[in-house]
Amino acid sequence: MSNQTDTNQTMTDQAKVQLQTDSSTVTLVTSIIFNGAITVSVLFAFGIVRRWDKKVYEPRTYLVPKNKRSPKLSSGFLGWLSILKTTDEEIIQRAGLDAYMFLRFFRVFARLFAVFTIIGCAILIPLNAYQQGDERGIDRFTIGNIQTIERLWAHLVITYLFSAAIIYSLYHEYKNFVRLRQEYFTRPENRESVKAKTILVSGIPRELYNKESLKSIFNVFPGGIKHIWLNSDPKDLPKLIEERENLVANLEGVTITLMENYLKHVKQTGGDFENAGQVPKSLRPQHRPLKVPMVGSKVDSLEEYRAEIKTLNEKITKYQNDATKHAPMNSAFIQFNTQTGAQLASTTTIPRLLEIAPNDVIWENLNLSATQRMIRKAISKLVVSALVLLWFIPVTFVASISKLDDLKAKIGFVKTIVDALPNSVVGIIQGVLPAIGLAILMALLPIILRILSRFEGIVSHTKVSISVMSKYFFFLVVNVLLLTTLANGIFSALPLLQTRLPLASTFFITYVLLTFSGAALELCQIGPLVIHFIFKKFLVKTPRQIWTLEKTMASLDWGTTFPPHVLIVCVGLVYSTVAPLILPFVTVHFGLYYLAYLYNFLYVLDQPAESGGLAFRKAVYEVYIGLFIYQLTIIGLMFLKKAYIQGVLSVVLIALTFGIMTATRSLFMHNPSAEFLPADLAGVVDRKRKVIIDQSETNLLLEKDYKNDSHEIDISQATNMQDLDEHAFLHPAFTAKQPVIWLANDKAGIGAEEVRACLKDGVQASTEGASFDYATGRVHVDDKGFPEDRDGNTF
Template sequence: MSSPVDQQINTDSSIQTFISSLIFNTGITALVFIAFDFVRKRNRKVYEPRTYLVPEKKRSEPLPTGFFKWVLPVLRVPDEEVIKRIGLDAFMFIRFMGLFMKLFGIFSVLGMVILLPLDSKNQKGGSGLDQFTLGNISDSNRLWAHLILSYFFSCATMYVLYHELRTFIRLRHEYLTTDEHRNSPRATTILVVGIPNEMNNSKALKALFDIFPGGVRRIWLNREPSKLVGFMADREKLVNKLEGSATTYITQHAKNLAKSPSKESNAENGSSAPSTTRPQHRKLLIMGKKVDSLETYRSDLSNLNQQILNLQKNPNDFKQLNSAFIQFNNYIGAQLAATSTVPRLTDIAPDDIIWENLNLKNNQRIIRRFISLAIVIALVLLWIFPVTFVASISQLESLQKLPLLKNIIGSFPKEVFGIIQGILPALGLAILMFLLPIILKFLSKFEGIVTYSSVDLSLQGKYYFFLVVNVLLISTFANGIFTALPNLIEKPTQAIDILAVNLPLASTFFLTYVLLTISASAIEIFQIAPLISDIIFRKFLAKTPRKIWQLERAMLYKDWGTAFPPHTLIACIGLVYSTVQPLILPIVTLHFMVHYLVYRYQFLYVYEQPNQTGGLLFPKGVYQMFTGIYIFQLTLTGLMFLKGAFVQGILCIILLMASIIVLVSMRKIFKHNPRAEFLPVDLTGIIDMKSRKVLVGNDRGEHKHEQEVVEKDEYARQDVLHINEGDEEELQKEEGSKTFMHPAITSAQPIVWLPDDQNISDDFINEFRKSGINATNQGATLNEKSKVVIDKNKIPLDIQDDKYAKQMMQEKAQEKNHGGPIQNVAGTSHAH
């Protein structure tokens, strides 16, 4: 039993630690949310780009002004509308937040009402927050309540995960069978890798895959245009340099004219003022003679354009790879081909491909996977040391009792102990985890995965593994050991009793850690880095029309590989400590409540995801959650035995065995039918979005009386959420022979874009065109201060990115059909 002095120290320590963390994180969260509310209407580009920068059918309505008046409109958007605007990936991510918000809300009520009184009343007399932990219990009969609630928490979590997984698979099947997706290139095309040399030709591949329904429509044999890729990168740099030099000259000329209009016609050709100096640069960084930038860049670009054109004329000269894209005439053929035995992938969008990884052979991929795995394991082991050090900071009060550290730690003012233990450890752990996603994403891509969406799925697994080991397991163990260490040294024979009391005390660290993650939600919505970046680039760095346009068009996105793991970890932490320290339950609930609101806002108004997995990250997150369930049950089992509650401990083992059976059963149930990755055999038809009937068979319209109709309860119910349309844009249906060719082979010459000053730019454009360089000044002018401005309604289609060009073309068609200009959100008409 601890002495009264030790109890008083522990009381002060735990309460000060928690209160310091609570005040710090609450203050940061409140201030940042208020700052966000203040600036959100002052910068639509950062905070509401989805109200005008995405296709019209995906746009969100502008939010009202006023203090926190954005909250209710964001929450009131119906799920059907949410999934239509943001796609299945983002919707399932938000649903993940809502799922655990509700689940831990229920757990909080039970934990606070039942467990807190049992832990704290008339037991070992623990002090501070420690009195509310399982370690404070001396009457083993009270542990029955912990056992019963552990059964309930485990069973409720597994049931909800099973139910949500069924719901997701139904939604994914509906998504796969929407008209937009079913007719898109990504739905009808598969990627085949590791093709033997004797089969690596169009004739052999067509003969092999023509057996599937609908037959083969087109085959792309992949090639490796590495030399061409290098030339394309060089050309992009040259275009930027030429535009920068020409724009500098044009703007300086305009400034000179504004200062001295009389000089406008001094030159013989009347096109420039004599005082305007043409830009120059050295070909070498420091040494070398200066050359005329405009002339040099023009000449170099002209020569490079010709070299690229010559290479593009003969794509068959490039080295052929052992992979190919095969497009079928219908998506049923693609689905069946993708589920056969040899390695192949489906549901790949052209923009999702990592072209440089297509040339890797199977043995190279295997070697890279081993290397990547070895590095990940080494990183996990390496991170143990700083994580342990961070954990030690959270137990300064306990470590102060050790003779070696007594003088050092004892010199700290007692008033700062709570601040140090409540803020620094959680903050230090967050900093340690900051660089990890960058390293792990590089390793995932290094493995030879050929799509960015697959990289995200691989990264999700690596990142979650890292978080569980280092944040949950190592931090728990280190905190528990550091807390118990002084007593273990003094009384080693009482190790079991000491560990039983002290291991639950590690929960204080996780209380502060979850509080920190709540404040992270405010940082997420405030987007301070993008805001500062936008201001700096807009004011100082974006000077040419292209740079201004790229800044305007750039939209933020969520890195899917790192999206789920931190929140899955918080759910695991909440579950692991649910019966050990019930105070964590309402804090975890608050975490998911705030993040649910924040991410609904972010995906509806800010984020535009470049790659889609069709929601496949969600089932991965579901299965990862079982790790937390097992750690929860193992932890409770150990604590029960340490407490001498052997019957309860045995029942915990039975619960663990049952949970393992549940996971194995779920994997077996969802492995074949229904299945997330592909459509099951009995759904390889069309789901009628009105009647919710599954129409099976190749005949889907000509002979309706012969059509077999299968009704599935989960697909036919009208009272549940359904997907009525896919997230592909209409113009994706317009396929061509270049859809899955390497973009370096098909890319057209970029247009040099200059601002229109009614004089100089026309001369430059004529000069460039004589050298075979495409150039224009459409949509860009100089304002009264001689600064470049662009008209978003007049941007040349060749300069717009594909997505925006498609949007503009769609709106053009709508304008034609409706007989008038379309009004954008600012109330001005598009002048096409």
């Protein structure tokens, strides 16, 4: 009777194993089919739709300065693949060093994982699968199927090889990054820019907060001081300016609404458009000035908005001109006459920030003291730690869905539901939903992390992105890599981890597979295409709205874009030896995203600020974290499988890696050449041409490359090229002018009449470059920009 019971139990266990094996295989196959079909379909659609909308797919062929434009692509289905012929020099010239180092990251790891795939699939998969344990399906290809300890020597050797390849690549790439960064910042156009010669000094004592004291302190550096901007607190001025901008938008909107009302009126009455004096007053838009709904009498919207703008203009101008209302802050921007002076001043012990553009400044954080920043940073870290713990619950739930068999064993009603479903549906639930759910959870984090980083008192948008990058990567490693791995084995006892832990790879393979469609969507720009169509067709109607829609380009936030891909590196490393089947999918991930981002940086995106590749530097050391997790995983598995010699040698490997990383950090991260230019290079040596800088040649180059084409440089670029504005580093609120009310010219003369009424009240307005077409009911604008910018600043 006992033997019969044991036999039945064995049969039951075998049946469970077979079900789990079938489930994991179906999960992988379903995920491959599902994501593969979406990826191929989207890529096919891209080959067609990219010809539909030039603004969405090729804005960099006409919306950027000529020296940064990309050539027009062939209209052929695969004509866009010609981007692969773009040289590194061209990428840096058109997209900047940040974008180039981002692309280089993908290129390096696509090559590395391609090599890892060949080694892992050719050596480890046969060793794991042939004449070993009882695992079936894809699970037999993992290290969990190994029963012969001697075979683990192969895993140890390959772990050493993979680790050595990663370490060498990181060292080589960091060394190359430092060289490129020095070349980039010693180019003539950068050396002579305001950005290169200006530093931000914060935490200035009150007794030194005057131009004379600061000049005496910093005049000792080569070239001396050219200009000092003492930062002042604008208090409520930014809110007043924002309110005025809203009123400007409102006035422009109701004026177009009046034209639309008149168009409907004429169509109904059969009248004549060319008679503005006959526009009935009943057609003029009205609103209640009080913010409480349904309270107060209605007023003429055009007259009310015009009057409010007039009042705000007077109030803002008075505030701007009254220096007594400008409370001093404890920071200042100091512009040197040479890049050398700025670089040397930035290496002093005084808190400072170098290579910051005016449009990159977070002005509200300039007045914080060092103590306030320290306290805020501590609070931020506590909040981040709390969020990591709180995220444990939803992430564990999402990850556990990928192991329904374990849930069935523990929760009765789950077993009833799952057993009633076909295998294909179970495969979709396990292979697709967890990855999608995890992606949604992770998408909510960047907003919170950006708020926390700004709260810390960082004064540069670029630096905020780097801070967000660190926090986001921390979240991803803890809540995706570590927590998901544990969640997939959380229902198993510790002795079973040697077989259960490798099985968590199924979830990560499906997670990587989901990114394939993400890469295709990144390339196809379906979201921006739909949004552009909807806005253009239904939501924008004023000249300003149309111009902004058609002339504004998208950009990437390094803080939220970089970490998910660094996580894929970490996932690929951790499971490279454990479950080598993941390697080809990681390789495809980096290949697809390289293509997508290469196209977008050359033809779609425009980064507002350039840090010179600082996000790449952060990514290098984040990869080291993944390398340590990888080696710790191997150590644990070796000891769990009682392969003690291999385990000890794995400990030696992690010790060696830590020593190499420490040496690398000492060589590069703490070397000023990584953050600053060495004193013998800054403003003295042209790193690209390897020659001593000839100042007269620099002036000549600048004159040739930029002055003749100054009308091709947009506003964001101008402050980085030449010192044309003595107010460059004043808070924008102190120099803000009223945006010219941009109205459309029309046959009925409504726009012209409103312009006259505005000018009479001292409110700047114009119909230049915009017209309302009564035949179509649409506004048309030319390509010369806002009325106040019509000084040759065209595209």
